[in-house]
Amino acid sequence: MSAPALPAPVNVSPLIRFGRWGLLSAGILYGMFHQNRLSKKETAFREIEGKQKVIRDAQLAAEKKLASEREMKNLEDMMTTKK
Template identity: 50%
Template sequence: MANIELPRPVNVSPLIKFSRWSFLTIGILYGIINQKRFVRKENALREIEKAEKPIRDAKLAEEKLISTQADNKILDEFFQKKE
């Protein structure tokens, strides 16, 4: 196997190293803070939905009943005409 000489690593400026680590840390902290904010917001929305669920279910049941009655009426009219 041939000995391949690789170029020497480039010396990175301490300012660039500091900037990279600073941005990484700031990004992680930003993510943690936003995650907490979104969790609180989502929990509040879930509580609202939980409170409104019985009302919504009652409304859907009423609409389903009305729809079923209308369908039955149409079917009754259809079969009465055939007789």
């Protein structure tokens, strides 16, 4: 059993070939431009996030300390009221 013979390849018009390569090139250039723009935007966003994280961590630490102090006070009150 031999494979059936394939027909000869069709010559593609130079206009179509140019169009394919042109659109491929345009797509690659657009992708590079778009990636560059998004990278700059993400870098700026990460810088802002980094600054906000420091502030947020400080606030969380202060809240945690306050909650711990309240809990200790509540425990002391519970221990002193039981006799």
